[in-house]
Amino acid sequence: MRFLKSISKIPPTALLGMVVVFAYIFVAAFAHWVAPYGQFQIVGDQYSGWSDKFLLGTDNLGRDMFSRIVYGARNTVGVALLITFLSFSVGCTFGIVAAIRGGWVDAVLSWAVDILMSIPQLIFAMLLLTILGTSLPVLITVVALLDSTRVFRLARSVARNLVVLDFVEAVQLRGEGFWWIARHELLPNMVAPLTAEFGIRFCFVFLFIAALSFLGIGVQPPTADWGSMIRDNATLITFGDITPVIPGLAIACLTIAVNFIVDWILGKTGGSRV
């Protein structure tokens, strides 16, 4: 009963967002059951139209579009999630270190981050990926590190506002160590802004990878990825076929859905009622 009541309080946009996100997760997790063909499998002619056999037609090599979109959910969403988790771990750790230690530690870390942030993210990522090669681990590390600068800034500013409060001072007077202060005093009070940021960052990372893949330095073929699928089949657009747009639509839907949920969380923790 209580569960039903709490669900009824969630705004419809957030509910819709949750349904969409769960659908994506389901598809990503059970891709091999949902997809009729494998993601690398060449099953027909190039660029065949929509039919009963190939739900959304085939791509430039004759692979089933629908199957590749399904597998793309797993690859693209998985990589984006992993990167977001990584960037949050790195960014939060350094942000909290900077806030607690202050002084020169804070200054050096903040300078380093400012320098990294002053270089346009996409261009910097392209540069690094060109130098280091385009394997998946390199992609994940580079994007996560670049993204962690944004997380660092948020974590640092939130933590700094907490560190000056009396309860943290009381703990410092007691002589508690760094990890205790971070884990017991700071992090529990940072959950709300960090969660909201996680949702937004996840979307950005997602779009960022899609952009990199579209440019050919993201997720590498033949692995199915929504960004590179748009590029591979872009020629179809000139013939008035909307198939290449579908991976783009998949990206758009997920981004909007996640933002619906984030808006709701932000409103809830911010105390404002929409």
Next chain:
Amino acid sequence: MTDMAIRQDNLLTVRGLKIEARNAEGDWHEIVHGVDLDLKRGEVLGLIGESGAGKSTIGLAAMGFARPGCRISGGSILFDGIDLASASERTKRALRGARIAYVAQSAAAAFNPAQRLIDQYAEGPVRHGVQSRAVAYDDAKQLYRRMQMPEPDTIGFRYPHQVSGGQLQRAMTAMAMSCRPDLIIFDEPTTALDVTTQIEVLASIKDVVRQFGTAAIYITHDLAVVAQMADRIKVLRYGCDVEEAAASTMMSAPREEYTRSLWAVRHMEKPAAAPVEEAMPVLSVRNVTAAYGGRRKVLENVSLDVHRGRTVAVVGESGSGKSTLARVIAGLLPPVSGQVLMDGGVLAPAVANRSRQDRQRIQMIYQMADTALNPRQTVRNIVGRPMEFFLGISSAEATARVSRLLDMMELPADCANRLPSELSGGQKQRIGIARALAAEPQLVICDEVTSALDQLVAEGILKLLMRLQQEMKLSFLFITHEFATVEAIADDVVVMQHGKIVDQGTRQEVLHPPRADYTKALVAAVPQMNTGWLEQQLQGRS
């Protein structure tokens, strides 16, 4: 006189006012339960009560305004024949500022920091078409002069951060006066000010209100202040009427039990302590000089002793360095020169270099219990952790000790599993005390621990502290700006001004009668309960 006739004579008639507030789940519940209020032209009504009594909510409702998350759900608010409870937003906007004005508690937060004072003054008269900008400027200067602000002709051209808190509060009162309203609502206008500043502001307010024959609702929790300002006093509790009477009657002969208990709090006095027996003080501060960032000295050559089982009160206005002294002793601000000794042993200047035992011996209790307790930790963990940390006891034993300690704090046992947000202000402060005592310290630094609390709650905290002191032979360093608190708890008194000690000794020596000139000025500025006190003070000066 019939009820109808009263209404015609009144400027403001409130009948059966009900206000509802919305909680986190979005459900409405009533917080003001049918309050009546009558105000004649030129009359000052004092509204008094503890926090949560609905004083401010009722004050705002008198302007037909409900804070976000609140709504006026019943009753009528008749202002000069217009029912504000049902009036349109347009009608109310025409009245506000022009005929009803509001003076907020924190002038610093209420002024726009990016505009000069005089421009903010002129905004009302110009908007309402009462005066042109030039006339309003001249008018402002005259009012500033009347309110005895320094350099009245030019002070208006400063920005809010360029004038002091007391001046800002006067500028705000002048601004409320700008359209010569019929009614001004003062919401705790002097609560955030020092006593010496407060008396100036009170005098100014009283003077202009009388000169222009303005009616006023004066909201405060300070009984002595309301006794000076109001013609009639209304006592509120939990959103209900308790009683109402003329100020002098209310002060000398309150009818209700609750009102009497409020009055009684101000007369606590600790019996004089026996002279110091031990030669070795628990805490000894020797010639400490301290500064922030190497600039102006905030403490200069401060020396004091705290003996076992005694309470030393450090009094002074804001900016006197009393909180800085606490930070030096705690090791948060290493002094430029001088030493802090504990039981004769020198303490390291910075807390990071102090031994665990040294850190254990000094504990602090903070002013704002809201920020002093981690909102995400249960009371069990807040209080239990110092025990585990300092005494090295097991988690299970800590839990048992926490419940014993909570019992000592006169808190219910089920508090242990609650979060701070589920406790009242007084309960939170008791948790702050429990956390300090959990470490089994010798010296407890209390930094304005009762300043943010209502008087009845503060009284309970002071009694608890004294009982704990007797039971555990604790020493307190008690920082405060309230003389009533000093009388209630201190054995020894240190008076500070501009970072220096002006006078120190036993409470009898320092305060009965006040020995140093500065102490005299401070004590004289504390409002007294008799209604004519402010006038006497002002006459005494001129």
